[in-house]
Every structure is written in structure tokens, then in C-alpha cells.
Amino acid sequence: MSEVNAQEILAHYRGSIDNIDAALVHMLAERFKCTQAVGRLKAEHGLPPADPAREERQIARLKALAVEADLDPEFAETFINFIIAEVIRHHERIAEQGTHEA
Incomplete structure (x- = not known):
């Protein structure tokens, strides 16, 4: 090969990687729009920001999906834990804003 x-x-x-990265950013943005709506709903009804059982x-579901997709399940767990931490942070912020407005 020359x-x-x-x-x-x-x-x-690299073009494919760039396209995938762009899709991931858009998908994460959409996901966070949904989780922020969940955070507002939880705050309105006095529900806790975190749901450890869920x-x-x-985590178990995504690790299983990772195995099926030939992706390291530990990477999948690290990734979803990062996402969960960010979502909880958003929910806590939303809950705090709700208590300051009351």
C-alpha cells in the first residue's frame, strides 16, 4: 500500500470518527434535555434527585449491551457512571432552584 x-x-x-463524535454530542444533548425534564418533575413532586436502584x-443493562457489542463492559460502566453523576448534579441544581423560589 502506498x-x-x-x-x-x-x-x-477520521471523517467517520468526526461524524460519530458529532452524533454522540447531539445524542448526549438530547439525553440531557430528557433528564433535565425528569429533574424538574422530581423537584416538583419532592422526589430525591438520585435513584440508586435504577x-x-x-449499569447492569449497559454492561450487558457492551458485551453484546464487543465493547469493554468496564468502559461502559465508567461511561454510564459519569453520565449518572452529571444527571444527579443537574437534578440537585434543579431541586435547589425550586426550593429557593418557594
């Missing part, structure tokens, strides 16, 4: 051909293939892969089910 270096020119390798550069063309590399550019193709979080554990989600």
Missing part, C-alpha cells in the same frame, strides 16, 4: 493510499484511508476513517439496573 503512503498516498494510506493517507486517503486514514482521512476516510442506576444499578442501568
